[in-house]
Amino acid sequence: MILLQELIHQTYFVLAGLIAVLLVTRLFRRKSRPGLAYDIVYAYAIIPFVLRALHIK
Amino acid sequence: MNDRALVGRRVGLLLASLALMVVGTKDIRALRAYRETVVVSEAFTRQAPLSTYFDGIRGTLMDVPVFVFDSGVPGGSVLILGGAHAYEPASPVMAYVVMENITVTQGKVFVIARANMSASTLGMLGNAYPPFFRVKTPWGEKTYRIGDRETNPLEQWPDPFTFVHYPSAQNLAYQDSRNLNRTFPGRPGGNLTERTSFAISELIRREQIDMTIDVHEASMGYPVVSTYVCHQRAEEMCMMAAMILSAEQFPMKTETSPKSLRGLTHREIGDFTESFAVLMETPEPFIDKFVGPMTEALMLTGKDEFMQTAADRGLLYAEYDMKTGATLDYRVGRHLGGAAEVIKQMGEFYPAKKVGVSWPTYAAVMEKGIGAFLHDPAKAAAARVFRH
Numbered sequence: 001m002i003l004l005q006e007l008i009h010q011t012y013f014v015l016a017g018l019i020a021v022l023l024v025t026r027l028f029r030r031k032s033r034p035g036l037a038y039d040i041v042y043a044y045a046i047i048p049f050v051l052r053a054l055h056i057k
Numbered sequence: 058m059n060d061r062a063l064v065g066r067r068v069g070l071l072l073a074s075l076a077l078m079v080v081g082t083k084d085i086r087a088l089r090a091y092r093e094t095v096v097v098s099e100a101f102t103r104q105a106p107l108s109t110y111f112d113g114i115r116g117t118l119m120d121v122p123v124f125v126f127d128s129g130v131p132g133g134s135v136l137i138l139g140g141a142h143a144y145e146p147a148s149p150v151m152a153y154v155v156m157e158n159i160t161v162t163q164g165k166v167f168v169i170a171r172a173n174m175s176a177s178t179l180g181m182l183g184n185a186y187p188p189f190f191r192v193k194t195p196w197g198e199k200t201y202r203i204g205d206r207e208t209n210p211l212e213q214w215p216d217p218f219t220f221v222h223y224p225s226a227q228n229l230a231y232q233d234s235r236n237l238n239r240t241f242p243g244r245p246g247g248n249l250t251e252r253t254s255f256a257i258s259e260l261i262r263r264e265q266i267d268m269t270i271d272v273h274e275a276s277m278g279y280p281v282v283s284t285y286v287c288h289q290r291a292e293e294m295c296m297m298a299a300m301i302l303s304a305e306q307f308p309m310k311t312e313t314s315p316k317s318l319r320g321l322t323h324r325e326i327g328d329f330t331e332s333f334a335v336l337m338e339t340p341e342p343f344i345d346k347f348v349g350p351m352t353e354a355l356m357l358t359g360k361d362e363f364m365q366t367a368a369d370r371g372l373l374y375a376e377y378d379m380k381t382g383a384t385l386d387y388r389v390g391r392h393l394g395g396a397a398e399v400i401k402q403m404g405e406f407y408p409a410k411k412v413g414v415s416w417p418t419y420a421a422v423m424e425k426g427i428g429a430f431l432h433d434p435a436k437a438a439a440a441r442v443f444r445h
Contacts, residue, residue, distance in 0.1 A: 001247075002113065002246060002252075008215070009214055009215075012214055024071065027067050028064065028067055036066070039066060042070075043070035043071050043073070043074040044074050044077075046071070046075075047074055047075075047077065047078045047081075050075070050078060051078065055211050056082055056085060056086060056089075057082060057085050057179075
């Protein structure tokens, strides 16, 4: 049970890291919505996922 | 815009975001990394990690040190449990003042200053209060964390939709799965907070602790403020202690632990161990929902105009005057006096369980301030200094 809990808990960190990577990828490689506003949103939205993946917040 | 310029812009935005992240989380990282210092008194005997009593928390932030002050003279034993709710700082500070000044002439005293260490490493979401507060001492300032009520999600996540308390199966709020004072008596295969409760319960059982004193603070709009909440086996001791305190030192009420309110120390430790379970509450304006800015000054003084308005309208469960507020000295002093009196009563009711103990009194703390009872780690023997 503890092992399963730990697995689920760690999965959240891994998912956060994967989403951060996905957002970085989309920041640099996307064909639609190339405007500055979308660049800012992609760059800014990365922050909470990096914080979680790095065990900061 | 050509491709090179576009990539340059995006790299710049990414770096700016990361820089913003580093700057914006300065306090968050500092709070998580900071360690409090305590200089234990000469009565200190030994310390052991909480995982000594249950291995299921080893290597986690919840594996906190248990400090023991043993007189070597047969008598009773007491556990002082501080910091179950980290955002009630008079609780761990009371435990630190005890650890730094205690003398024990009979029996032994166990102290856990930060029962939920994880909760002390983050602030409460949306409350925008400072991460630290500072206590002035004759030799400088001592810094303490404020913290949150529940275990940090970095240690325990996700929350269930509803927390089902073990073993009663009572449904509690989802966030109570991370609330140390809703997860007792704990379970060895449960979540981290439940396992921590189980470790504390095991400590109480194995060390045959006669009395457990769980130290808290309450908002003034909460009926049990300035109160002992005691398991029914301890209610007579608490009533006597409350009467004596109210007559001689400060107003103190007493209440018997409701049997239908599950997961709290005053109910579960009383039911699942032989220990007399006592919980103490002091008035802490800082955690009331209707106060003004939640500043370090409010934490230290308890002076707030909105609290005064609530008092004027009869909405509080304790006396309040903005001129005096509810200072940290007052709140810690109350806990020191409250713990000493109920321990004394245990010795009166059960002479074989007597614990001969002394630490700064309520009157002494009110006169000199708690800073006068906190020692300079730079001038203490290294063996007596612990980072916590």
